[in-house]
Amino acid sequence: MYKFLLANRYLRTRYIALASIISVTLGVATMIVVNSVMSGFSSQMKDRIHAILSDVMIETTSTDGTDDPRALMATVEELAGGYIEAMTPSVEIYGMISFDWAGQTVYRPVTLIGIDPQGKNQVSPFAGHMLSRTELDENGQTQRDMNDPLDWELTDEAKKVREEWVEWEQFKEQYDYQYSETSSPKTPIAQGSNVQRTVVIESTEFPVHDDPFQTVSGTEQNEIPKFDTVQSNTVAPVSTQPAMPQFEDPFANQGPVKKHDPTDPLFGRVYLGAGLVSFPYKDKATGKTHIMYMVKPGQDVNLTTIKAGKPEPANFKATVTDVFKSGMSEYDSNLVYCNLEQLQLARGMLFSPDPARPEENLDWKNGSVTSLQIKLKNYNDAGEVVRQLRSGLEPGTYQVRTWEEKQGPLLEAVAMESAILNVLLFLIIAVAGFGILAIFYMIVVEKTRDIGILKALGASSRGVMVIFLSYGLALGVVGSSVGVVLGLLFVRYINEIEKLLSLMTGRKVFDEAIYYFREIPTIVHPSTVIWVALGSIIIAVLASVMPARRAASLHPVQALRYE
Amino acid sequence: MSQPSTIPMNTPIHLCAKALDKAYQKGEHKIPVLRGVDVKIERGEFLSIVGQSGSGKSTLMHLLGLLDDPDVGEVWLDGNRIDNLPATTRDKLHNHVFGFVFQFYHLLPELTLLENVLSPLMIRHSAWDYWKRRSEFREMAKEITKQVGLDHRLKHKPSELSGGEMQRAAIARALIGNPSVLLADEPTGNLDSQSGGEIMTLLHKLNEESKLTIIMVTHDDNIAQQAQRIVRLSEGRIQALNEAA
Numbered sequence: 001m002y003k004f005l006l007a008n009r010y011l012r013t014r015y016i017a018l019a020s021i022i023s024v025t026l027g028v029a030t031m032i033v034v035n036s037v038m039s040g041f042s043s044q045m046k047d048r049i050h051a052i053l054s055d056v057m058i059e060t061t062s063t064d065g066t067d068d069p070r071a072l073m074a075t076v077e078e079l080a081g082g083y084i085e086a087m088t089p090s091v092e093i094y095g096m097i098s099f100d101w102a103g104q105t106v107y108r109p110v111t112l113i114g115i116d117p118q119g120k121n122q123v124s125p126f127a128g129h130m131l132s133r134t135e136l137d138e139n140g141q142t143q144r145d146m147n148d149p150l151d152w153e154l155t156d157e158a159k160k161v162r163e164e165w166v167e168w169e170q171f172k173e174q175y176d177y178q179y180s181e182t183s184s185p186k187t188p189i190a191q192g193s194n195v196q197r198t199v200v201i202e203s204t205e206f207p208v209h210d211d212p213f214q215t216v217s218g219t220e221q222n223e224i225p226k227f228d229t230v231q232s233n234t235v236a237p238v239s240t241q242p243a244m245p246q247f248e249d250p251f252a253n254q255g256p257v258k259k260h261d262p263t264d265p266l267f268g269r270v271y272l273g274a275g276l277v278s279f280p281y282k283d284k285a286t287g288k289t290h291i292m293y294m295v296k297p298g299q300d301v302n303l304t305t306i307k308a309g310k311p312e313p314a315n316f317k318a319t320v321t322d323v324f325k326s327g328m329s330e331y332d333s334n335l336v337y338c339n340l341e342q343l344q345l346a347r348g349m350l351f352s353p354d355p356a357r358p359e360e361n362l363d364w365k366n367g368s369v370t371s372l373q374i375k376l377k378n379y380n381d382a383g384e385v386v387r388q389l390r391s392g393l394e395p396g397t398y399q400v401r402t403w404e405e406k407q408g409p410l411l412e413a414v415a416m417e418s419a420i421l422n423v424l425l426f427l428i429i430a431v432a433g434f435g436i437l438a439i440f441y442m443i444v445v446e447k448t449r450d451i452g453i454l455k456a457l458g459a460s461s462r463g464v465m466v467i468f469l470s471y472g473l474a475l476g477v478v479g480s481s482v483g484v485v486l487g488l489l490f491v492r493y494i495n496e497i498e499k500l501l502s503l504m505t506g507r508k509v510f511d512e513a514i515y516y517f518r519e520i521p522t523i524v525h526p527s528t529v530i531w532v533a534l535g536s537i538i539i540a541v542l543a544s545v546m547p548a549r550r551a552a553s554l555h556p557v558q559a560l561r562y563e
Numbered sequence: 564m565s566q567p568s569t570i571p572m573n574t575p576i577h578l579c580a581k582a583l584d585k586a587y588q589k590g591e592h593k594i595p596v597l598r599g600v601d602v603k604i605e606r607g608e609f610l611s612i613v614g615q616s617g618s619g620k621s622t623l624m625h626l627l628g629l630l631d632d633p634d635v636g637e638v639w640l641d642g643n644r645i646d647n648l649p650a651t652t653r654d655k656l657h658n659h660v661f662g663f664v665f666q667f668y669h670l671l672p673e674l675t676l677l678e679n680v681l682s683p684l685m686i687r688h689s690a691w692d693y694w695k696r697r698s699e700f701r702e703m704a705k706e707i708t709k710q711v712g713l714d715h716r717l718k719h720k721p722s723e724l725s726g727g728e729m730q731r732a733a734i735a736r737a738l739i740g741n742p743s744v745l746l747a748d749e750p751t752g753n754l755d756s757q758s759g760g761e762i763m764t765l766l767h768k769l770n771e772e773s774k775l776t777i778i779m780v781t782h783d784d785n786i787a788q789q790a791q792r793i794v795r796l797s798e799g800r801i802q803a804l805n806e807a808a
Contacts (some may be wrong), residue, residue, distance in 0.1 A: 001693040002685035009673035453669045454632060455681050457736075458658025460651065557631045560665065 002454070003463055007316045007470040010443070011478070017471075020439040022477030026538050029490060030482025031425045031532045032524070036417045036491045039528075045414065048327040052086075052335070054373035054401035056385055061397055064308040065349060065370035072372060079392040085377045088119025089369035091343050095305030097276060099337055101294040108276050110336045112305050114343030116364060117150035123375040126150065129324045132157075132297065133343065142364060152269040152321050152339055154298060159263075161298035162319070177442055182375030191505035201336035202379045205260030267359040268342040274325040275333030297322050298515045303336065308347045308368060318347040327517070330410075426535065433539040436475065444468065452549050452559025461548040465552035472544025476537035484533050488524065495519045576639075577606040578744055580628060583636035587624055596622045598799040600636070605741075605775040609767070611787040614796035620780045623799055625794065626777060628661045628746045629653050658687050661739030666728040666749035670721040676732050677717040680704045683740040709734045711765060715730050727758030734765060745769070747779045751786055763789055 010017070058076065060066050065362040069089045076087065091114035097106045118124055127133060127150045132143040143155045154162065279297040282288070295301060297320045307314045318338060326332055339363040344350030350367025354360065376382060382402045404411060444451075451464055490497065498520060501509045510520055585597040596619040604610050609769040614620040625631040627638060638646040645656060657663075670679045684700050685693055688698060693700070708714045711731040721729055730750060737745055747766070751759030763786065769775045781787050 001690040002682055002689065004690065005678065005685065006671070006673065022778075041647055079756045388660050449669065450671050453665075453671065454686070455654075456628075456657060456669075458656075458686050458740075460654045460656050463686070555631075560630075560669065 002459065003197060003470055005467045006123075006467050007474055009470050010026065010174055010447075010467075011474045014281060014443060017436075017439050017443065019473045020435045021432065021540065024429055024476065024479035025424060025434060025483040025486065027429035027432055028480045028532055028536050029487035031430065031486060032424065032487030032529055033490050033494070034131055034421060035528045035532070036487075036522040036524045037520060038414075038421070039523045042411075042414045042418070043523055043537055044517065044521045045156040045328065046411070046517070048129075048331075049407050049410075050403055051125050052326050052328065052331050053381055053406060055376045055382060055399065056374040056389070056402050056536070057371055057406060058262040058374070058389060058393065059092070059369035059371040059399045059401075061399060063306075063370060065091060065368040065510060066259075066397070067349075067368040069367075069369045069372070070223070071547065072369075076372060076374070080388045083378070083381045084378050085375045085387045086119070086122035087372055087374040088116055088123050089119075089340065089364060089372055090115050090339060091347070091368070091370045093305050093343070093347065093370065095336070097272070097301055097302040097303055099277070099295050099299070101426055102285050106294065109334075110273075110276065110303075110338050111334050112338055113304060114338050114340035114364075116340045117152060120337075120373075123148045123373045123538055126324070128325075129326045130271065130322045131222025131325060132322050134325070136420075142282060149311045154265055154319070154321055157319070158296070161296050162265065163263050165296075165299050170262070237544030241453060265298075265319035265321075266317055267339075268346075269305070269321045269339050270301065270303070270318040271322045271324050271337040272301070272320055273332040273335045274323050275329055276336070277323065293323070295320055295323075299373065303346075305343075305347060308349045314346045314348070316342060318342065340369075342539070344368065429536045429539055432479075434537075434541055437470065437546060440468065440472065440544050441550070443471075444547045444551045447551070448554060448559045448562040451554050452562065455554075455556035456560065461552040464554075465548045466545055468551050469541060472541045473537065474549070479540065480533040480536040483536070484529055488529070491522045565678055567654070574604050575605045577608070577641065579603040579639045579688060580623070580627060581639070582635045583623070583626055583632050583633045583638075585619070585626060585631070596799055598627070599798075600799070600801055602627070602794060602801070604744075604776060604778060607770070608771045609779070609791045610794060611714045611779045611781055611790035611792070612794045612796060613781055613784060613787040616782060618667075618796040619799045620782075620796045622779060624731075624746050624748055624780045628663060628744075629656055630663075640804070644783070658683055658740055660743050662742035662745045663735050664730070664733050664745065664747040666752040667724070667734045670723055670729055670732060670736070674720075675717065676699070676708070676713065676719050676724065677704055678741060679732060680720065680735045681740055683720045683736060687740065704739060705737070707739050709737045710738075712738070715735060725758070726754050730754060730758070730762055733763065734762070734769075738769070742775075742778045744778065747777065749781055750779065751783070752781070759786065 059070070066072050073087060073089070093112050095110050095112040096103050096107055097110045100106070127148060128146060129354065130144070134142060136142060143157050232472050272295065274291075278291050281290050281292040281403070283290055300317050300319050302315065302317055304313055304315050306312065324332070324337075341350060342366055344364060344367040345352065350362060350364065352359070353363060358477050374385075376385060384434065386400050386402055392401065434480045454464055498510045510517075580600055580602045582598050583600040584595070586593045586595040600619075600623060602623070612620045612623060622631065626633050626646075629638065632644060637644055638644075640656070642662065648656070671682065674682065681700055681704050684703075688696070705714055705717070708717060711734055713728060713731055713735065716724060716728065721732070724732065734750075745766075750766070751762050754762065766777055766779070767789065770777050777790075779787075779790060787793050
């Protein structure tokens with residue numbers, strides 16, 4: 001009884017010891033805040049990566065892909081069908097995007113991914129990152145509902161943009177034609193094909209240069225049918241097989257040839273990563289940062305990649321359907337999603353059943369694909385699925401990975417960062433432990449005579465030791481519980497604190513334009529809080545062991561004589 | 564130095580010291596404090612040990628109360644040798660048999676007077692037992708503080724008490740465990756003559772009414788004279804044993 005009474009009294013009367021645990025408190029609070037924010041960030045990051053990548057991916061080693069996706073899917077179904085909820089094929093290939101901006105052509109290296117929207121909807125929650133579903137207009141409305149599945153339809157807004165853009169392009173084209181008539185002879189521009197010829201027009205003050213790409217792109221649209229026909233002849237050995245089933249397509253010869261309207265979107269449709277076509281722009285007048293989009297949905301862009309099977313370029317145009325912002329800059333500044341058939345067509349992986357109407361009645365199943373994206377019923381089975389697929393598929397031809405394996409280095413780096421930070425922060429608490437040790441030692445010296453009295457009254461050495469150990473325990477408990485409360489409050493109000501700091505310093509502490517977050521994400525794991533609190537309590541108790549042992553070993557007579 | 568191994572059980576001797584030697588190590592030198600001291604104290608006796616400072620009187624008291632170990636010699640209590648007991652048993656003896664009163668009162672400054680008085684009982688009982696019987700113990704403490712005339716200051720901290728009050732509180736603390744021997748080291752040494760007188764009256768009353776064995780160490784002959792018997796120590800030896808007047 002006296003042990004706890006005394007420990008309690010010491011706790012309430014020795015404020016110097018309370019000062020020594022402030023560092024425990026701060027250390028605990030910091031650890032909770034840092035861990036919460038880091039796990040918030042990393043879980044957001046994982047969500048974002050996972051939105052782009054499916055649970056498991058089967059990729060062909062060759063960029064030419066496999067020419068029989070049906071067989072591959074059948075094999076996968078056979079190997080691990082029980083675990084699989086959905087799968088969708090895709091073609092993934094590096095390439096280049098180009099578009100016109102401010103009188104110049106902008107080129108960017110990209111990864112082109114051909115997808116089937118219906119299938120993509122099933123394997124990863126990607127639609128939620130489309131700007132048409134997330135960006136609010138002036139009425140506070142999004143253009144499309146958040147839960148709308150992916151498709152290649154243009155929104156009304158995009159259609160409007162397209163009409164204005166086509167009109168503007170035609171006007172500029174004519175202006176350019178009139179202007180350039182005097183300087184350099186050019187091919188007369190036909191309505192409908194002039195849409196892409198935008199580069200030169202904006203720089204009206206300068207003489208017109210002939211852009212090699214422009215020539216290609218300007219003529220390409222007219223030539224696509226011819227181009228493809230030629231291709232299917234030249235790549236005959238490869239193409240005859242997959243082209244065969246196309247003639248069985250019941251819709252192959254249906255539908256009249258549509259008259260081309262320049263405001264109609266092209267057959268090729270793309271979703272662009274926001275980072276590819278936007279940049280933050282600081283308004284000097286208001287000091288606010290805006291995002292400037294160089295290309296808007298409804299406009300057309302040029303894409304270049306390579307053909308399958310031979311080192312030749314493949315070009316095509318596509319209408320931008322939407323812009324996505326996954327929040328992973330690595331993806332947002334690199335990925336272009338394209339309709340699967342268009343990419344297959346452009347790369348010579350799929351051949352049109354009807355050369356006169358190359359863009360109709362296409363089915364990706366008749367062409368080649370380079371990867372299969374799989375969604376599992378339960379992600380915990382991923383290891384088992386990967387094992388079964390690896391053993392069942394040809395090892396040199398296919399690579400099977402989970403999304404975590406594909407992003408392994410990044411995720412490991414984040415985990416490592418968090419581990420190192422935790423070690424460093426825990427050192428703060430360890431330093432606090434030495435502070436407690438020193439102050440406890442002083443308190444034991446100060447209390448020497450009282451220890452002598454207690455022993456004269458019959459207290460055992462163990463009892464005296466328990467006094468100081470429970471004092472240390474009490475300090476640790478008080479320090480870490482105050483720290484836990486502080487830390488949790490900080491995490492709870494972190495965005496308010498950020499706003500206050502921004503207000504005080506006059507500049508944004510947490511710029512959403514940089515971090516891609518509207519708010520600072522936090523996740524409090526109760527287990528982390530418990531571990532941090534327990535760890536610091538243990539440190540406080542350990543720090544009091546030495547002084548407590550010293551107190552216990554004091555000789556009563558010497559202690560009583562101590563002045 | 565002959566050391567009889569047993570003492571007959573029917574002897575009135577309550578506490579006895581046999582051929583106690585004690586030296587303190589100071590640096591390289593060994594300073595002898597006690598050199599072969601024999602004392603026998605009867606049950607209910609009021610004995611005072613006098614001597615100049617450094618004569619070893621406090622050391623003798625510490626040895627008798629088992630606060631320290633003799634280099635040579637034995638301490639016996641009620642016919643049992645107690646100086647060679649293990650630590651846990653000694654702790655029990657401190658708590659049950661001996662009551663200590665010190666010159667500088669040695670109350671615990673963090674605790675109130677009542678808590679100080681109760682502290683031997685807190686030490687004796689486990690937290691659970693103490694909690695169950697706390698009201699009984701509080702009544703005991705109030706009874707004893709009333710005896711020493713301090714029942715109106717129970718909630719006060721030692722720093723709020725006068726020297727005489729603190730010493731009376733210390734005596735109350737020594738008594739609450741119902742000891743058979745009270746060891747007082749200069750109980751009046753730090754008090755004015757009036758307070759000292761009150762303390763001596765209290766000790767006499769306890770000795771007479773409760774038949775408590777009291778061993779008092781003092782350098783003051785006037786105070787020592789009030790005891791039944793005086794042991795005079797000089798240079799670590801007993802000089803004379805004489806009955807008080």
